[in-house]
Amino acid sequence: MSNRKNPSVVIIGAGMTGIALVVKLREAGITNITLLEKATDIGGTWRENRYPGVACDVPSHAYTYSFEPWPEWDKFLADGSQIHEYFKMVWKKYGVDKVTKLGQLVTSCSFDDNSQQWTIKTQAGDAYTADLLFSATGILHKPAFPNIPGLDSFAGITMHSALWDDSVEFKNKKIGVIGVGSSAVQLIPELIDMPGTDVTVFQRTPQWLVELKNKDYSTKDKAAFRADAGKMARVKKFALGIYQLGTTALTGDSLKDRLMHRLFAWNAKRYLEKSIADPVLREKLTPKYKFGCKRVVMNSTFYPAIQKPNAHLVTEGIEKITPQGIVTKDGKTHALDILVLATGFDPAAFMRPMNFTGRNGLSIDKAWETKIQAYRSLMIPEFPNFFLMLGPNSPIGNYSVIDMSEIQAEYCIKVIQRWQQGGLDVIEVKPEAVAQWRELLKSKMGHTVWKSGCQSWYLDADGDPLTWPDKWASWVKMMREVDFSVFKPGQATEKKAA
Numbered sequence: 001m002s003n004r005k006n007p008s009v010v011i012i013g014a015g016m017t018g019i020a021l022v023v024k025l026r027e028a029g030i031t032n033i034t035l036l037e038k039a040t041d042i043g044g045t046w047r048e049n050r051y052p053g054v055a056c057d058v059p060s061h062a063y064t065y066s067f068e069p070w071p072e073w074d075k076f077l078a079d080g081s082q083i084h085e086y087f088k089m090v091w092k093k094y095g096v097d098k099v100t101k102l103g104q105l106v107t108s109c110s111f112d113d114n115s116q117q118w119t120i121k122t123q124a125g126d127a128y129t130a131d132l133l134f135s136a137t138g139i140l141h142k143p144a145f146p147n148i149p150g151l152d153s154f155a156g157i158t159m160h161s162a163l164w165d166d167s168v169e170f171k172n173k174k175i176g177v178i179g180v181g182s183s184a185v186q187l188i189p190e191l192i193d194m195p196g197t198d199v200t201v202f203q204r205t206p207q208w209l210v211e212l213k214n215k216d217y218s219t220k221d222k223a224a225f226r227a228d229a230g231k232m233a234r235v236k237k238f239a240l241g242i243y244q245l246g247t248t249a250l251t252g253d254s255l256k257d258r259l260m261h262r263l264f265a266w267n268a269k270r271y272l273e274k275s276i277a278d279p280v281l282r283e284k285l286t287p288k289y290k291f292g293c294k295r296v297v298m299n300s301t302f303y304p305a306i307q308k309p310n311a312h313l314v315t316e317g318i319e320k321i322t323p324q325g326i327v328t329k330d331g332k333t334h335a336l337d338i339l340v341l342a343t344g345f346d347p348a349a350f351m352r353p354m355n356f357t358g359r360n361g362l363s364i365d366k367a368w369e370t371k372i373q374a375y376r377s378l379m380i381p382e383f384p385n386f387f388l389m390l391g392p393n394s395p396i397g398n399y400s401v402i403d404m405s406e407i408q409a410e411y412c413i414k415v416i417q418r419w420q421q422g423g424l425d426v427i428e429v430k431p432e433a434v435a436q437w438r439e440l441l442k443s444k445m446g447h448t449v450w451k452s453g454c455q456s457w458y459l460d461a462d463g464d465p466l467t468w469p470d471k472w473a474s475w476v477k478m479m480r481e482v483d484f485s486v487f488k489p490g491q492a493t494e495k496k497a498a
């Protein structure tokens, strides 16, 4: 039976969320923790995304844990490699490494109704039991491959942006890049600037770009951050303040919200107009959908790069891929040596493809047959004592994921503490709670810009946003309050009532 006093906890995924969870659970006195990581290194998305130019478009001082501000950032927008170093530093400094087991790819998690515990099995043949289970496997971790005829027939090298092969030599090569999303705009300028390359970008849909310039932090800047932690806090507050205005502009329907949206849209249009000299190229790069409908791309290197003589933007549409390269719908063959797929991720995978089963062997695929959903993004009926970190309708894509993870961790801890004190027999929400949650989302999503008629990874199969359809502030307010009436009474309480 589960041990409430000193519950055993398994967390899957030693990325930014898994590390934060260990730190926060320990602060709350929960110490019997095992953190399972599939890879031989920690760091999640920042371990996996190693393409040239990979960086974070959330300013570095805003992309840090609240409990570990860091004056050593080299840039206003940190490189992926330094973010990875930061997480490794925190992982060691807070002793999270002591409870981490690397090389443990979880293949199945199943809940046992009798013992009220989870059994977690890994590909390496190990098994763990846990009173409480967290999935911290991240959102955008499963690369999406385009369904283009002939993709496998390409004779050159094919590489997804999230599965980068460092051994490939790009010098003097003809490179094709499919996609112009946030990953593509970071890597395309780097490929264009490599010696002797010729880079063709295949764009299906143009993106709205917001100009976001980077800058190096000097030794003096870092010393100033070291001397005054308040300076780091102010940079963070300012940066996240702008992001909050962004969430207002994308989701709100008041006059002020709509004016804010117009201001952001005008700014993006002005940036395009002042950056792209050739009217034909400018027209090709001009989106025909509302600003923010797709995830806004923040960058300052793509527009200058795409106008260089060794860069080409192709918008004719891809017909097929052949051993030689890409054939576009106008019949032209674009001969290539290397094909880069900057084609994004499956945003609805969550913990899958794990074999994940709750009460009575109910699989997560079955539970999500009609809709991918979780109460407050975190909890699913019939999957007791389980928390899905950064689950569906978390406010992803428009704010710092670190703050999100910390707030979700704090919410989970409040629920766990109530269970530890005997206020809940089991941590399991009633199905009605999910229905109410759905109604809440429905009441808000109508006026979001994501429902304004474009294709994007924000939308689920029904065309509903998979992200929180309201302002950041409203999400924070909601997450600070736990409504315990949504939980199932559990067997002991039912017996008492009988």
Ligand code: NAP
Residues within 6 Å of the ligand: 055, 056, 057, 058, 140, 146, 147, 148, 161, 178, 179, 180, 181, 182, 183, 184, 202, 203, 204, 205, 295, 318, 342, 343, 344, 345, 397, 455, 457
């Ligand atoms: P993405 O935004 O989903 O972009 C994928 C690109 O590939 C789009 O341009 C898409 O075109 C294109 N594409 C996909 N399938 C295609 C096909 N069959 N034929 C032609 N084009 C195709 O993916 P991403 O750039 O990897 O970014 C995903 C998310 O990761 C971002 O939105 C962001 O949240 C996050 N990210 C963040 C950072 C950061 O700095 N914080 C950096 C990188 C990524 P369509 O638009 O026509 O579908």
